[in-house]
Amino acid sequence: xxxxxxxxxxxxxxxxxxxxxxxxxxxxxxxxxxxxxxxxxxxxxxxxxxxxxxxxxxxxxxxxxxxxxxxxxxxxxxxxxxxxxxxxxxxxxxxxxxxxxxxxxxxxxxxxxxxxxxxxxxxxxxxxxxxxxxxxxxxxxxxxxxxxxxxxxxxxxxxxxxxxxxxxxxxxxxxxxxxxxxxxxxxxxxxxxxxxxxxxxxxxxxxxxxxxxxxxxxxxxxxxxxxxxxxxxxxxxxxxxxxxxxxxxxxxxxxxxxxxxxxxxxxxxxxxxxxxxxxxxxxxxxxxxxxxxxxxxxxxxxxxxxxxxxxxxxxxxxxxxxxxxxxxxxxxxxxx
Numbered sequence: 001x002x003x004x005x006x007x008x009x010x011x012x013x014x015x016x017x018x019x020x021x022x023x024x025x026x027x028x029x030x031x032x033x034x035x036x037x038x039x040x041x042x043x044x045x046x047x048x049x050x051x052x053x054x055x056x057x058x059x060x061x062x063x064x065x066x067x068x069x070x071x072x073x074x075x076x077x078x079x080x081x082x083x084x085x086x087x088x089x090x091x092x093x094x095x096x097x098x099x100x101x102x103x104x105x106x107x108x109x110x111x112x113x114x115x116x117x118x119x120x121x122x123x124x125x126x127x128x129x130x131x132x133x134x135x136x137x138x139x140x141x142x143x144x145x146x147x148x149x150x151x152x153x154x155x156x157x158x159x160x161x162x163x164x165x166x167x168x169x170x171x172x173x174x175x176x177x178x179x180x181x182x183x184x185x186x187x188x189x190x191x192x193x194x195x196x197x198x199x200x201x202x203x204x205x206x207x208x209x210x211x212x213x214x215x216x217x218x219x220x221x222x223x224x225x226x227x228x229x230x231x232x233x234x235x236x237x238x239x240x241x242x243x244x245x246x247x248x249x250x251x252x253x254x255x256x257x258x259x260x261x262x263x264x265x266x267x268x269x270x271x272x273x274x275x276x277x278x279x280x281x282x283x284x285x286x287x288x289x290x291x292x293x294x295x296x297x298x299x300x301x302x303x304x305x306x307x308x309x310x311x312x313x314x315x316x317x318x319x320x321x322x323x324x325x326x327x328x329x330x331x332x333x334x335x336x
Contacts, residue, residue, distance in 0.1 A: 019073045020047075025080035026097040030056070032073060032084065042071075042086065044095065056095060059086060122334040125299060125320050126156050127327045130167065133320060139334055142177040154195055155283075155330045160202040168198040172211065184209035184221045197241045197283075197330075212241040216252060228262030240283045240330075257281040257294055257302070283330045297326040 019032040029047040042059035072085045081096035122136035128151035132141035142165040147153055155168040159181055167175040170193035174183055187209060197212040201222075208222040214236035218227055230252050240253040249262045280296040287293075291309030294302040299321040303309045322328060 019071060019084075021073045021075055021082050023075065023079065023082060023097055025078070025101070026099065028097075030073075030082060030095065032071065044084065044093075057084075057093060059093075120333050120335075123320075124156060124332045124334055125295075125328060126153060126330040126332075127322070128153055128329055129327070132156065134334075135320065136334075144177050145175050151327060152193065153329065155197045156332055157198045157200050158332065158334075160200055160207070166198055166200055168195055168211070170195050174198065174209075182207050184211075186221060187211050187219050194236065196239055199241050199243060201243060210241060210250075212238055212252065214238050216254075218250070218252075226262070229260075230262045231260055239281060242284060242286050251286075253281065253284045253294075255281055259284065259292075280326070282328060285331055285333060287333075293331075295328060295331045297328050298323050299328045 020029050022029050026046075027049055031045045031047055033043055033045065034041070042057075043055050044057040046054045046056045048054075071087060073082060075082050076094075076096075080098075081094055084093045084095075085091075086093065122134050122139035124141055125133045125135075127133070129148040130144060130146040130153040131148075132144065134141050142156075144156070144165065144167045145153075147169070152170045153167060154170050157166045157168070159165065164177045164181050166181065167177075169175070171191060172187060172189045172195040174187070176183060188211070190213070194214045195211060196214050199210040199212075201208050201210065203222065205222075205224075208225075209220065210222065210225065211219040213219070214233075216231050216233045216238040218225070218230070218241060228249060230250065231254075233254065237254045237256070238252055239255050242251045242253070243249075244251050244261065244263075247261070247263050251262070252260045254260070280298065280300075281294050282297050283295040285293045285295070287309060291307055292304060293309050296302070
């Protein structure tokens with residue numbers, strides 16, 4: 001409502017909703033969904049900030065299912081009305097809010113963003129051979145194995161205490177710089193190319209490791225780890241694993257650009273890549289202010305247009321782009 005999508009608006013007016021819009025003057029969402037399936041009806045529901053649902057418009061009869069997909073909904077410039085174009089009736093419906101001005105509610109403290117430091121000292125961009133490309137000539141990459149011509153390196157991860165870097169290969173092998181960095185015990189070596197991401201976290205119980213495979217399974221040295229509601233894809237779709245400190249939870253990015261949270265009730269706006277039929281998204285970089293940058297296999301960068309990370313995204317040089325090679329696997333921010 002005030003820049004934050006809250007848990008208490010997680011409601012489902014019907015079993016099939018296709019369009020929704022937010023009316024700023026009303027501080028409510030309006031959801032277009034199926035009413036009576038046997039009659040092919042439309043309903044428009046008003047979903048208030050406290051989760052209450054009220055039907056405000058019903059369009060009866062002779063509505064084709066295709067109309068659910070091709071109907072358009074738009075906010076009026078004034079912000080106190082919206083328009084719905086329903087093609088099967090060739091009609092435009094208008095709903096205008098006429099209530100009292102809404103008083104904004106304060107943002108809960110836990111949602112207040114932390115500033116993202118800019119400019120960033122350097123980015124490291126990882127290719128599948130193990131090449132680490134630095135955006136700042138003064139910040140030299142770590143000396144880690146180079147596997148050319150084999151595209152087998154999948155992730156690099158900084159040590160939480162700033163002592164060096166970890167590198168993950170597709171078989172699950174973990175390489176370190178310097179060599180004497182602590183290494184995990186008990187994580188799998190798959191024997192084939194399916195390891196996709198490594199996270200290293202300093203906990204009260206010591207250093208813990210979390211390895212994501214392409215199917216969405218998380219292998220961990222942490223006995224208290226819980227995957228919650230993260231998906232198991234059954235295909236090589238999982239690409240990145242990120243801790244979410246605000247909720248003591250985890251998020252998984254898939255190859256299509258969608259971000260999933262282990263907290264069932266928490267809606268983290270999905271990040272959708274420019275394509276869904278040609279999956280290429282490989283990594284996500286999350287910042288303290290909850291902005292994000294997606295990296296694709298060619299080195300292309302994307303950010304959520306509704307909550308962009310413009311400054312930090314533009315910190316990646318334009319020549320870090322490898323069109324047609326499908327060779328980029330990770331990007332990391334070098335904080336110091």
